[in-house]
Amino acid sequence: MKEEIIIAGFGGQGVLSMGKILAYSAIMQDMEVTWMPSYGPEMRGGTANVCVIISDRKIGSPIVTKYDTAIVLNQQSLDKFENAVKPGGLLIYDPSGITREPVRKDIQICRIDAISHAAELGNAKVYNMVVLGAFLKMHPVVEQKNVRKGLEKSIPARYSDLIDLNEKAIAEGMKHVVSVNQI
Amino acid sequence: MAEKVLMKGNEAIAISAIRNGVDGYFGYPITPQSEVMETLMKEKPWETTGMVVLQAESEVSSINMVYGGASCGKKVMTSSSSPGISLMCEGISYMAGAELPCVVVDVMRGGPGLGTIQPSQGDYNQIVKGGGHGDYHNIVIAPASAQDMYDFVDWGFELAFKYRNPVVVLADGVIGQMMEKVEIHPPKPRMTDEEIRTKAPWATVGKPASRERNIITSLSLDSDTQEAFNRKLHAKYSEIQEKEVKFTEYMTEDAEYLFTAFGCSSRICEAAVDMLRAEGIKAGLLRPVTLFPFPYKEISRLASQVKSIMSIELNFGQMVEDVRLGAENKCPVGFYGRQGGNIYTPEEVAEEFRKFNNIK
Structure with a gap:
């Protein structure tokens, strides 16, 4: 099993930490991971992305150009990564971040209205966990109990009271993710 | 069982330094390796192991602070990225000349000049063939994972003290910035003063009546003395080539x-x-x-x-x-x-x- 995922959006949407929590959850499941961020000038201009690879074998190249899953949270990221999804792969997007719908017919496309679900939970910061829930519903690459452990490892001890809220946000994402096409 | 932690290569360098009993880190921030000092500052090892962490006013200062610490037989290190390493090369040459052990981490970015902050392997010739002036070699080890970054700090100091020679960990922006699973081993304490006297009898730690003065210098104005010293260095490099290839x-x-x-x-x-x-x-x-x-x-x-x-x-x-x-x-x-x-x-x-x- 090997899953290559690109997560992309604006700085501040929690793209990097979503990738980190996913990667940590996979470590808790005794899998191999790489987490490779963009750290260049484009990041300083506002967009951020991270490539997470999860595998049950040692990972050779941490650099890939085709992904099993693209999670895109703004228009620039959709433009950049829609065509980088492998045929039969998965694209997840947040409709509030984009101005045009994805057009690929050979991949599974899902939407998650994460902003409003995060707002319902009373904390906009768990936005990224709603999105992570949507992904884990579609591709359950890590078990829920290991996601909990991943959260415990990733969230600094002083915020440990937020672990339950993050877990709840993941559950909301799982509940509300919508598949918009059939392949 | 060793603890498994998700961390960046740069963070692994910092955590490994603390856990392997490093005495001092002196550095100056530069992308893509700034997380080394950031992590050290966050971990505050001066409160636990007594390790010194100091942001110098420039790379030139950092490497000369390393020279000072190493002269006293301490396990001291620095890290930087390509343009910063260029500034350190004079100091590294002096350390090679004074036969001082240290670990320098170069998380390479693109050049020449200020270049780009993105990953590169453009410093191979600089680091492997010398860098500073004079007929010397760094021992150069090249990590390929965050685990290597963790392990190579300890290995680097082992080589540095064994041969009294600067060791450069030649990494790149990918290895520094990427997070991977790292197995953390039980911590080693810092060397005691007694251990330093045994392990580094050449160190300038105060002269007892029982021995001559220890002198740390790279200056030698007499031709024959200098040539004899170059021969000694050359013999050391030959031994390293014989024994340490990996x-x-x-x-x-x-x-x-x-x-x-x-x-x-x-x-x-x-x-x-x-x-x-x-x-x-x-x-x-x-x-x-x-x-x-x-x-x-x-x-x-x-x-x-x-x-x-x-x-x-x-x-x-x-x-x-x-x-x-x-x-x-x-x-x-x-x-x-x-x-x-x-x-x-x-x-x-x-x-x-x-x-x-x-x-x-």
Whole structure:
């Protein structure tokens, strides 16, 4: 099993930490991971992305150009990564971040209205966990109990009271993710 | 069981320094390695192990603080990225001349000049062939994972003290910025004053009546004395070449074609080897782990076995010169490189391999 995922959006949407929590959850499941961020000038201009690879074998190249899953949270990221999804792969997007719908017919496309679900939970910061829930519903690459452990490892001890809220946000994402096409 | 933690290569350097009893870190921030000092500042090791962490006013200061600490037999280190390392090269030359142990981490970015903050392997010649002035060598070790970053701090100090020589951990932006699983081992304490006196009898730690003064210097104005010292250094480098070569091989046993690559490039080549093997092409990979000393003998051995060798580097042809020396004209040696932070994919490497070897 090997899953290559690109997560992309604006700085501040929690793209990097979503990738980190996913990667940590996979470590808790005794899998191999790489987490490779963009750290260049484009990041300083506002967009951020991270490539997470999860595998049950040692990972050779941490650099890939085709992904099993693209999670895109703004228009620039959709433009950049829609065509980088492998045929039969998965694209997840947040409709509030984009101005045009994805057009690929050979991949599974899902939407998650994460902003409003995060707002319902009373904390906009768990936005990224709603999105992570949507992904884990579609591709359950890590078990829920290991996601909990991943959260415990990733969230600094002083915020440990937020672990339950993050877990709840993941559950909301799982509940509300919508598949918009059939392949 | 060792604890498994998700961390960046840069963070692994910092955590490893604290857990392996390093006495001092002196540095100046620069992308893509700033997390080393950030992590140290966050961990506050001065409150636990007593390790000193200090942001100097420049790279020139940091390396000279390292010189001072090393003179006292302390395990001291610094880290930087390419332009900062250039500033340190004078100090590194002085340390090689004064035979002082230290670990310097270079998380390479693109150059020349200020270049780019993206990953590169353009400092191979600078670090492996010298860097500063004078006839000296750094011991150079090249990590390819966050685990290597963690492990190479301790290994680096072991080599540095064994040979009284600067050790450079030659990493790149990919290895520094990427997070991976790292196994953390039980902590080692810092050396006691007694241990320093035993392990580093040359250190300037206060002269007891029982011995002569210890002098730390790289200055020698008498021709014969200087030449004798150069001979001594040369003998040391020969011993290092004899004893410390380290490399890894991937699928070389029955290989008909060989890739050579270090650091992050070796991982991309590993994936390219898998791709070519799936097509029935018997490719293999030799990854030099030590760049000085370089695995010339192993390349010579494999050059007798394979039809060709291709060196894959994030520069426009540096390590390939050493690969050619090793191959001794026994087979053709090719090269492919990228620059500016553009990183080849395994597919691209496989494609360039087919072009070089005329395989359709």
